[in-house]
Amino acid sequence: MVGPPGRTGVSRRMIVTAGWNLEVDDPSRIHGAETAARLAGLTAGLAARDVAACELAAVELATNLTRYADAGRLLINAFGPEPGMVQLVAVDKGPGIGDVGASMVDGYSTTGDSLGAGLGACRRIAAVFDLYSLPGQGTAVLVQIGRVDAAEPAVRVGGVVTPHPAETAIGDGWGAVRSGDLLTLAVVDGLGHGVKAADARHVALETVRRRPDAEPQGMLDELDAALRGTRGAAGAVAQVDTRSGGMRFGGVGNLTARLHRGPRVDVLVSRPGILGMGKRPRSYERGPVPWTDPGMLVVSTDGVGGWDLGRYPGVERRHPAIAAALIWRDAWRGTDDATVVVASRSPARGTA
Structure with missing residues (x-):
């Protein structure tokens, strides 16, 4: 069935084509996260530059999970053929982020034991970035890379x-x-x-x-x-x-x-x-x-x-x-x- 007149126009589609659910509880898991992100980028048909950005985001998010999180997981989805996008979401049940704004600044760390540049780097390379955190109740960080509607x-x-x-x-x-x-x-x-x-x-x-x-x-x-x-x-x-x-x-x-x-x-x-x-x-x-x-x-x-x-x-x-x-x-x-x-x-x- 076709919709009423006046509703035609350019059609945009977002379809999931693949998914990964990675437990990230140890530094040894970071390489696996990087590999999955690369596969997701290739599956979505991203350009080499964006595939590399997917790998970088996975490493940064996974590193944060190993350092600060409790029950941390990295969820990766590939979308295609339109818009041709990879989504990475890090979720955890850790201590949360007390100052979300400060966490976006390179050099910030909640524990003082790292450079703390991960979230700022993710935000710079992402087409879409978002973050939600409650003290004592964990954090969710979203990174989307690839073709995302500007409007x-x-x-x-x-x-x-x-x-x-x-x-x-x-x-x-x-x-x-x-x-x-x-x-x-x-x-x-x-x-x-x-x-x-x-x-x-x-x-x-x-x-x-x-x-x-x-x-x-x-x-x-x-x-x-x-x-x-x-x-x-x-x-x-x-x-x-x-x-x-x-x-x-x-x-x-x-x-x-x-x-x-x-x-x-x-x-x-x-x-x-x-x-x-x-x-x-x-x-x-x-x-x-x-x-x-x-x-x-x-x-x-x-x-x-x-x-x-x-x-x-x-x-x-x-x-x-x-x-x-x-x-x-x-x-x-x-x-x-x-x-x-x-x-x-x-x-x-x-x-x-």
Whole structure:
């Protein structure tokens, strides 16, 4: 289905193609982080200069995790073919940063045992940089390198995806397609994990990439047809009309979606079923839901447990990928592929 007249325009797509989840608890892990960042840059099709920047960011973030963090992890995602970008997010449950502004200055160190140039260097080489920290509750640092839209969109989207701990292939994924006033966001979870789940994820996201104007009902119908012959998947599609301020949502399978609008939280129900297996409800769309106030849409797969945005005061002013990474940090089950995606209409600006 094609959207109403006047909504055509240049289409921009952001599709996850690969992911790494690296525990960084010892200096011996830094080289592995650098290697993963290089692979991510190559997977995203980045130029050599940007691949080198990915490696540098990984080294700096991993070094900080080994020195200051507790339960530190580096989450890396490659996006492509558009915009062709690598995202690195360092998350930890350490002491936090007491003075975020000072931490951006070369030579700053919370312990006095290093040059402390890591975060300043990351900020200089990043197309997008953001940081969230609470004393005693840890830190999340976001670095994006590559092709990132210069214009600030009406709705920002960010997320993290990690593979099953025993796999390298990633069975979860998400994609966002912008076309005129429409933003279509899809989250998919290939059944099981490993290569066959990754094949289903790839088919689903390629279908989304080709159909920037499809409404949730139509998109889920297309996903159901495209996924036949694969293992199948759970999936959710949200479409925001930035002109009218309305959002439509549809979901099939075991995903969690909530729309936060100030103190109000709407649970967006994903219907039981499996896309690609003929096991789905006849109707699974809700909307339009008004979403003109600042707020956040959060969608997660079943590799993530329960979460509460109230644990992160002020996170709505940060890049949505920061909120996604914090939820992942605190709710990751550690037994499956895992995805958290956040879309934000907040007019506030972070440090990105």
